[in-house]
Structure formats: structure tokens, C-alpha cells
Amino acid sequence: MDRGTLIRTLVLFIALLNQILVACGLYKIPGTPEQWTEVLSTVVTAGSAIWAWFKNNYVTAKGKRQKEVLKQQNLTK
Template sequence: MDKGTVVRTVALGIAWLNALLVQYGLQPIPVLDEESIAYGLAFLASVWTWFRNNYITATGKKQKEELQKKNLTR
């Protein structure tokens, strides 16, 4: 597994653990307050979506060129 997979898996596990703790009325892991977590997740999701839906990297630019050659993009 690569580093990104491990980080995403750990983050998912912590999120589910917190959700289960809250569900059963127990004290969640005191990392940050809920508002900070919500803003952080919204920020990360928007940056990730922007990055993935635009041709920013060299690989992305090559992909766009290939799509344009095959008339699959505007």
C-alpha cells in the first residue's frame, strides 16, 4: 500500500470511530470542535474536487491533449 492509502484508511477509521462514539453517547475523540472539522472537510473536498476536475499536473495536461485529439472535450 502507498502512503496515501494508509492515511485515507486511518482518517476513515477515526471518522467512523468518532461517529460510533457519538452514536452511543460516549465522548468523541477530542481532536477539534465540530465546526472546525466541518470547515476543514469542506475545504479539503472543494480543493480535491477542483484539482481532480482541472488539468493542473503534467499528466492532466497530457490527458486533456489526448481527449482533445479524440474530440472528447470542449
């Protein structure tokens, strides 16, 4: 696993864990007002999920070209 994938995975895991804990009322992010803790947690979770999805999929023109090269070299499924 490369460094970028590891970082994206950790950020997503932390955001999802925080979202679950906030939804259960077990944890609040320190230093944030109660009224926007859930909003902040949701934004972080959504942002990290979109980031992880975008980085791990071939959605840009450059990514699609990279996927074609990988296929030509038999380096992908």
C-alpha cells in the same frame, strides 16, 4: 459518471451540508467536542472542495497531456 467522480461529489455534498447545519447551529458531528466541531467541519469542507477541484481539472502535467489527447481525438469540448 464514473465511480471516482461520484464519490468526490458525495463527499463534497456531505461536507457542505454539514458546514451549513453547523453554521446554523442545527447539527453537531457526534462524538466531537463543541469547541472544535466548527473547525473540523471547515477542514473537511475545504479538503473535499480542493480534492474535487483538483481531480476534476487538468492541473498536473499528466492531466494537461491527457487533455491534449482528448482534444486531438475530439472527445472534449
